[in-house]
Amino acid sequence: MGKLNKTAESHILEIIERYKNEKTPLMLILSDIQKEYGYIPLEVQELVSAKTGIPVAEIYGVVTFYSYFSLKPKGKYVIGVCLGTACYVKGSQQIIDKFEELLNIKPGETTEDGLFTIDALRCIGACGIAPAVSINGKVYSKMTVSQVSKVIESYRKEVANV
Amino acid sequence: MAKVNIKIEGQSYQVEQGLTILEAARACGYEIPTLCNFNHGECSLASCRVCLVEATGARGLVASCVYPIEEGMEIKISSPKATKARRVSVELILSNHSFHCQQCDKNGHCELLHVAQLVGAREGKFFGEKSETFYDDLNPSLVRDTSKCILCGRCVNRCVNIHGTGILGFERRGFKTFIAPAGNRGFNESPCLLCGQCVNVCPTGALMEKSEIDKLDAAMAAGKYVIVQTAPAVRAALGEEFGLPVGTPVTGKMAAALRRLGFYRVYDTNFGADLTIMEEANELLSRIKNGGTLPMITSCSPGWINYAEYFYPEVLDNLSSCKSPHQMQGAIIKSYFAKEKGIDPKDIVTVSIMPCTAKKFEKERPVMEANGLRDVDIVLTTRELARIIKRAGINFNKLPDEDFDQDIMGDYTGAGVIFGVTGGVMEAALRTAYKALTGTERKPIEFHEVRGLEGIKEAEIDLGAAKIKVAVASGMRNASKLLDQIKEGKSPYTFIEIMCCPGGCINGGGQPFVKPMLMPNEDDDIFETYREKRANALYSEDERQVLRQSHNNPQIIELYEKYLGEPNSHLAHELLHTTYNKDREQYPTKK
Numbered sequence: 001m002g003k004l005n006k007t008a009e010s011h012i013l014e015i016i017e018r019y020k021n022e023k024t025p026l027m028l029i030l031s032d033i034q035k036e037y038g039y040i041p042l043e044v045q046e047l048v049s050a051k052t053g054i055p056v057a058e059i060y061g062v063v064t065f066y067s068y069f070s071l072k073p074k075g076k077y078v079i080g081v082c083l084g085t086a087c088y089v090k091g092s093q094q095i096i097d098k099f100e101e102l103l104n105i106k107p108g109e110t111t112e113d114g115l116f117t118i119d120a121l122r123c124i125g126a127c128g129i130a131p132a133v134s135i136n137g138k139v140y141s142k143m144t145v146s147q148v149s150k151v152i153e154s155y156r157k158e159v160a161n162v
Numbered sequence: 163m164a165k166v167n168i169k170i171e172g173q174s175y176q177v178e179q180g181l182t183i184l185e186a187a188r189a190c191g192y193e194i195p196t197l198c199n200f201n202h203g204e205c206s207l208a209s210c211r212v213c214l215v216e217a218t219g220a221r222g223l224v225a226s227c228v229y230p231i232e233e234g235m236e237i238k239i240s241s242p243k244a245t246k247a248r249r250v251s252v253e254l255i256l257s258n259h260s261f262h263c264q265q266c267d268k269n270g271h272c273e274l275l276h277v278a279q280l281v282g283a284r285e286g287k288f289f290g291e292k293s294e295t296f297y298d299d300l301n302p303s304l305v306r307d308t309s310k311c312i313l314c315g316r317c318v319n320r321c322v323n324i325h326g327t328g329i330l331g332f333e334r335r336g337f338k339t340f341i342a343p344a345g346n347r348g349f350n351e352s353p354c355l356l357c358g359q360c361v362n363v364c365p366t367g368a369l370m371e372k373s374e375i376d377k378l379d380a381a382m383a384a385g386k387y388v389i390v391q392t393a394p395a396v397r398a399a400l401g402e403e404f405g406l407p408v409g410t411p412v413t414g415k416m417a418a419a420l421r422r423l424g425f426y427r428v429y430d431t432n433f434g435a436d437l438t439i440m441e442e443a444n445e446l447l448s449r450i451k452n453g454g455t456l457p458m459i460t461s462c463s464p465g466w467i468n469y470a471e472y473f474y475p476e477v478l479d480n481l482s483s484c485k486s487p488h489q490m491q492g493a494i495i496k497s498y499f500a501k502e503k504g505i506d507p508k509d510i511v512t513v514s515i516m517p518c519t520a521k522k523f524e525k526e527r528p529v530m531e532a533n534g535l536r537d538v539d540i541v542l543t544t545r546e547l548a549r550i551i552k553r554a555g556i557n558f559n560k561l562p563d564e565d566f567d568q569d570i571m572g573d574y575t576g577a578g579v580i581f582g583v584t585g586g587v588m589e590a591a592l593r594t595a596y597k598a599l600t601g602t603e604r605k606p607i608e609f610h611e612v613r614g615l616e617g618i619k620e621a622e623i624d625l626g627a628a629k630i631k632v633a634v635a636s637g638m639r640n641a642s643k644l645l646d647q648i649k650e651g652k653s654p655y656t657f658i659e660i661m662c663c664p665g666g667c668i669n670g671g672g673q674p675f676v677k678p679m680l681m682p683n684e685d686d687d688i689f690e691t692y693r694e695k696r697a698n699a700l701y702s703e704d705e706r707q708v709l710r711q712s713h714n715n716p717q718i719i720e721l722y723e724k725y726l727g728e729p730n731s732h733l734a735h736e737l738l739h740t741t742y743n744k745d746r747e748q749y750p751t752k753k
Contacts, residue, residue, distance in 0.1 A: 003751065042345050042749055055328025056352075056749070057318075060344035065335045 084123025183226035198314035199227035260309035268367035317360035357465035358519030358671015395582030403548035409695025414563025432578030434491030464524035465662025492537035517670030543672025576704030584666035600626035
């Protein structure tokens with residue numbers, strides 16, 4: 001340990017403190033850390049372990065079990081492609097393939113410029129608008145393969161204009 | 163306890179309420195095959211699906227290891243539906259398993275193979291994709307091979323239950339799941355104690371000790387003076403590998419077997435244990451007299467040393483600076499013995515037969531050497547010794563009882579023998595400290611206060627001039643309670659013995675496997691009683707010894723007179739004492 005800077009360490013301790021009266025605080029703590037930092041690296045898990053008494057291996061197991069949690073920083077834009085049953089039969093596999101091809105990354109990976117991460121999701125409950133793609137909370141309904149490059153470009157422009 | 167009426171295969175039984183179907187069936191004389199369940203639900207994830215049975219009131223088949231019995235329940239173990247389901251469960255496990263059975267060191271003790279035979283699983287029934295697998299042998303002690311892992315979770319539970327450390331955990335999910343230290347790191351890059359308790363509970367060959375038999379073969383082939391020593395706990399369990407009842411002491415046969423394996427000298431680590439007591443008891447007395455750091459804690463158990471360095475660096479000053487007995491003996495073999503015999507110590511290879519996997523790591527520590535020579539070159543577990551005895555075609559059970567070699571370091575006392583059980587080092591040290599303080603031998607010789615298999619024992623000991631409080635702990639979850647007291651400055655004790663494995667070395671991670679399903683001739687409760695039976699084998703050997711206090715070992719006295727001078731002398735410190743690492747990182751940054 002000791003790789004965390006002081007500010008991050010004290011903030012994470014504060015998050016852990018929030019749930020000290022919970023019987024099973026782990027998910028709550030990890031959710032907050034994920035929300036506020038975008039990822040939960042091993043040194044943060046070590047800190048959570050030291051304060052809660054939960055073994056690091058168990059925490060690591062939880063972090064790798066749920067796709068919501070991430071071990072590495074995610075990109076500025078997280079592209080969630082739904083691969084649930086309804087979206088899948090409507091061709092979402094081709095859509096995620098196209099994202100992978102154009103961004104040259106696999107699901108769970110982030111582009112080198114730190115802009116995009118692709119996440120494979122399992123049913124986001126939007127079957128009526130299948131195939132669905134969700135980017136940083138914005139939902140794209142009835143997505144088609146031909147729209148993929150335009151969507152990526154729109155975010156690239158957004159960054160360039162800032 | 164209330165009773166309930168159940169039927170198994172149409173026969174009526176009355177059993178205790180609150181049992182699972184598996185436990186109830188066992189009480190009625192049925193052994194339902196299972197893999198993931200063990201030790202009364204210590205691990206019971208119902209993950210293997212091997213114990214499926216039919217039960218009235220349940221929807222479909224149920225996992226008997228977790229399903230509770232109810233009044234009037236009718237259970238069918240051997241219905242065609244249940245029989246087939248169990249067979250398919252095992253066939254599915256086998257479809258994702260690496261088949262290298264004849265070269266697997268777990269062969270003969272593999273619960274998966276045993277259960278596969280019981281349920282009639284057909285080989286190669288299901289073909290398809292296999293999970294990604296990982297192999298870790300980057301540490302000197304343990305090998306993790308996930309291609310043989312069935313994800314039962316026994317190792318995960320065992321580690322957290324006895325040590326509180328929980329090094330192993332499940333990672334990822336679904337078909338990609340595997341068991342590993344956090345981040346799929348090697349054991350060498352995580353705060354693993356290397357105690358091997360996970361190896362002892364693993365039903366397959368996924369976790370094993372790292373064998374050093376090849377190193378031994380190379381040393382023999384090179385014509386070196388290969389000198390072997392055996393730890394006290396080995397004799398209490400080695401017989402199990404040859405079908406002898408648990409708790410049969412095999413000291414004489416073991417010495418005979420080692421001689422037939424071609425070792426130049428066959429010695430007993432008990433000599434080293436006696437030497438440890440001379441150093442450690444004197445260190446304790448000097449700390450008491452000169453205001454040194456107290457309580458002093460024993461340092462024989464390498465798993466415990468790993469724990470202290472990783473989790474309690476604050477207490478390292480409390481540890482005795484003594485090396486463990488086999489390291490001391492190794493150092494003496496390569497110095498004093500070599501000098502007496504006129505052998506160049508560079509031509510000596512020292513081999514330790516240990517009940518322990520952590521000893522394999524301990525011997526590799528940079529500080530475990532003197533004059534540029536490693537104290538100990540090779541460490542084999544009790545199980546590895548059994549393997550080379552069998553390989554050599556030696557009919558162990560027909561061997562005569564022979565003695566260890568008697569020259570230079572052949573004598574040992576009962577105090578050395580009991581090192582192998584929790585409380586033994588404490589008792590041995592007290593026997594010698596009593597003599598040093600009072601000038602007389604204590605009567606009775608035994609300190610019954612520190613015996614027994616409880617996780618923490620404490621006692622007040624009258625040493626004539628002074629009364630001291632002592633404590634004994636095994637299993638790191640227990641030890642941490644005593645260590646927290648020290649950290650808070652509230653420890654009432656003067657002397658503490660800590661052993662890593664619960665019950666001490668007799669239950670070490672290198673000992674023969676105790677698997678009730680593979681031991682039909684042992685008592686039903688063998689999993690509860692094997693530690694006591696092995697401990698009794700050591701206590702009875704202590705009672706048979708004429709000499710029972712380390713300071714009365716004539717060859718130890720001779721060693722000090724001729725070579726070392728006195729306990730804790732300058733030379734003794736050079737050869738027999740060590741230092742600890744205060745800066746050991748739990749999860750070092752990867753390079």
